[in-house]
Amino acid sequence: MKNKSFMNKMVVFIASACIASMTLSCATYKSLKTERTGERDLSGTFSVIYYGYTYANDPKAIAVLDIEGDEFTFQPYASDFEFEIRSGVPSEKALPYAHSFVGRHSYFFNSQVRKIFAESGQVIGYEVRPLFHVAAFGQNDILDVDYWTEEETVYVSMDMKEHVKKRFFYRSNND
Numbered sequence: 261m262k263n264k265s266f267m268n269k270m271v272v273f274i275a276s277a278c279i280a281s282m283t284l285s286c287a288t289y290k291s292l293k294t295e296r297t298g299e300r301d302l303s304g305t306f307s308v309i310y311y312g313y314t315y316a317n318d319p320k321a322i323a324v325l326d327i328e329g330d331e332f333t334f335q336p337y338a339s340d341f342e343f344e345i346r347s348g349v350p351s352e353k354a355l356p357y358a359h360s361f362v363g364r365h366s367y368f369f370n371s372q373v374r375k376i377f378a379e380s381g382q383v384i385g386y387e388v389r390p391l392f393h394v395a396a397f398g399q400n401d402i403l404d405v406d407y408w409t410e411e412e413t414v415y416v417s418m419d420m421k422e423h424v425k426k427r428f429f430y431r432s433n434n435d
Contacts, residue, residue: 292407292414294374294387301375302386304328306354310361311336311343311418318418319365319397321360322405322418324376325351325386332384332409337417351416367396376407376414384414399423 271316292332305328312321326334328347336343349357369391376385402424406417420429 266354275292283290288429290379290408292320292409293377293408294361294405297373297386299373302351302355302373304351306351306385307334307345307347308349308354308357309334309336309343309345309416310358311338313364313418314342317364317366319367319390319392319402320418320420321362321364321390322403322416323361324416325354325358325388326414327383327385328336330382330384331354331412332414333412334385334414335418337415346360355388364388365390365392367392369393372401379409392397395429399424 267386281385302325306325307328308326309326310321311324314320324334324336326332336349346357355373362371364370372389372391374387375383376387377382387405389401389405394400394403402420404419404421408415420423
């Protein structure tokens, strides 16, 4: 009897700790806003993050231009093999390199440049994402990209939109 009571208390304690941990982690997470912009807005020096394109013709690829000299540093929320960072790249080179990186897929149509804002409203970087021919995936923009901060680090995660994955990549042979 004593052991059963102790085990029940332990299960309740562990469950409570897990729930508290999840609640706290969700409460501190806040996505940063992005907004479409023109290329003429870019100036300065950047650390360019090439994120994705881990295999030939991989549609998941973005380039993030991290403004150097500000308080924020971008970090992909991914394995080391999924990204590469080049520092000290002037804007005249950063943007063409970014467009070239995201434009490697055979169904690439165009790219889109977006400003990335800190919670204060300050522009802290830019994103270059691929747009695809609609016939390929049913829509131009197939990526879900999310940015969030923890102190001065801006984390970046990227995946395909769930309905695109289900429709085009997780088909069963019986469909």
